């Protein structure tokens with residue numbers, strides 16, 4: 001079976017209702033959106049540093065941390081992954097450059 005973001009999101013959903021002392025995911029969710037946001041920010045910075053100067057292996061590992069912590073952060077605020085995918089799908093209707101230009105014109 002292919003491992004996808006949906007697969008990881010299902011794991012995060014299941015672990016969100018585990019015991020906090022048995023699950024890192026649950027301990028983050030119990031800490032609330034602020035705790036989740038702090039971890040997401042830390043991992044984002046670590047991924048950016050790996051992109052700028054780390055090895056490809058380090059970048060892949062840091063990117064994995066970002067995706068996991070992003071899914072936990074979304075869950076902490078009750079935002080489904082499908083909402084994020086809908087936003088991305090809508091954006092395929094035009095190029096990123098065209099979207100940027102339309103905002104500057106406003």
Ligand SMILES: N=c1c2ncn([C@@H]3O[C@H](COP(=O)(O)OP(=O)(O)OP(=O)(O)O)[C@@H](O)[C@H]3O)c2ncn1[C@@H]1O[C@H](COP(=O)(O)O)[C@@H](O)[C@H]1O
Pocket residue numbers: 011012015022023024025026039042064065068069
């Ligand atoms: N994919 C992940 C995943 N990616 C990263 N991490 C954790 O995210 C943390 C980030 O790294 P840090 O160096 O910041 O860790 P840290 O300093 O120990 O973290 P803090 O004490 O600051 O929270 C590490 O503890 C990683 O283990 C993850 N933890 C869990 N998962 C998935 O979630 C599943 C359920 O995990 P539990 O909820 O723990 O059962 C696992 O089987 C995995 O599939």
